[in-house]
Amino acid sequence: MIQVWFKAVPFDKTAVTLALESGVDALIAPADKVDEVKALGRVVVFAEDEVDAIRLESKADEEAATRCLRSQGKVLLRLGWEIIPVENILAQGEGLGVEVASLDQARLAAGILERGVDFVVVVPEAIHDLKAIVAALKLSEGRLELSTARIDAITPVGLGHRVCVDTCSLLRTGQGMLVGNSSAFTFLVHAETEENAYVAARPFRINAGAVHAYTLLPRNRTAYLGEVASGREVLIVDAEGRTSLAVVGRSKVEIRPLILISATCGDKAGTIFLQNAETIRLVRPDGTPVSVVALVPGDEVLCRLDTAGRHFGMAISEEISEA
Structure with a gap:
């Protein structure tokens, strides 16, 4: 993931405070202000001369930057x-890092060679774009291709450990x-954003499924739901x-009645165990949530298709069958 730094040169305490509130990864400050910045929050602070x-004004500058990158392991382009x-x-x-003065420049830097630079340094003139830059580079993971699956069966299966x-x-x-x-066929399980007559909405919560299930994580990794814990990042x-x-605040594992939902998408089949309760929902192709207790065979919901091979959460090329 690309890091976002803020260049607090010249020093401005208000700008530094905004940078810390925005969630930057590091700051660059005048040498005599480093300790003052560190006192404002737990963040990496570099002295300007570090x-x-x-x-870059000539080929010689490019060559100098390359040598610096190889020898020092870090270089910033102005x-x-x-x-x-x-x-x-x-x-x-x-x-490699580059200075940026706008959201557009930050996005451009993030897409170079399809992987982007390693960090961008937001200059003081772009302080008003800082929160948008952090959101664009640190919170967004791009766009995934979703497909439409057809529900085949909904079957009560008894009790099991499920993860909120x-x-x-x-x-x-x-x-x-x-x-x-299966990591090859995942369902979009909806957050508890909807209110009903019995339970208030809890828009921070996803009642995600049984402990053994896979969930897709950032950077195309997966984890078992039972491994998700406080402080870990999940993909929304x-x-x-x-x-x-x-960021996960907490993970609640409790024994609840479960249902097994089976679906097909083209020539692929997938299943998921979810709690048998009205507040647990999947997502229709038009984006509206549908409760699992209202599902009937023939209904359509959103899913994602992928390859099945995974080793410690990383995609691998392997022949594998999951049922």
């Missing part, structure tokens, strides 16, 4: 950089987590496939 900064020289330097290794994932975020209608018995997905990150 970061090698190069302005404003005025252009894409081709940055691509050339980025191809030589990790540790309570996040540190307030989710919206249409958002949830991708969960399934909406009905359009847009993704974001949320």
Whole structure:
């Protein structure tokens, strides 16, 4: 993930406070202000002279930046950089950062060579774009392709341990987590954003499924729901496939009555165990939530298809069958 830094040079305490509230990964400050910045929050702070900064104005500058990257493991390109020289330097290794003065520049830097630079440094002139830059580079995980699955059967199966994932975020209608018995076929399980006559909405919560199920995580990894714990990041997905990150506040594992939901999408079949309760919902293709107790065979819900092979949560090329 690309890191977002803020350049607090010249020093401005109000700007530094805003940067800390925005969630930056690090700050660059005048050497005599480093301790003062560290006293404001737990964050990495670099003295201005600790970061090698190069302005690209010639091929010689590009070559100097490459040498610095190889020897020091980190180099910062000042404003005025252009894409081709940055691509050339980025191809030589990790540790490259660039200064940015707008959200558009930050997005551009994040897409170079399809992986982006390792960090962007937001200059003081762009302080008003800082929160948007952090959200765009640190919270968004891009867009996933979702498919439409047809419900085949809904079967009560007795008691089991299910996992409620309570996040540190307030989710919206249409958002949830991708969960399934196989990593190759996951269902969009909706957050508890909807109120009913018996239970208040809990928009921070996804009642995600049984402990053994897979859930898709950031950076195309997976985990068993039983492994999800406080402080871990989970992937939030909406009905359009847009993704974001949320931090887990707590994970509640409790014994509850379960139902087994079976569905097909094209020539692929998938299943999921969910709690048998009205507040647990999947998502229809139009983005509206549908309670699992209202589902009937033939209903359509959103899912994601993938390859089945996983080793410690990472996708691998392997012949595998899951039932």
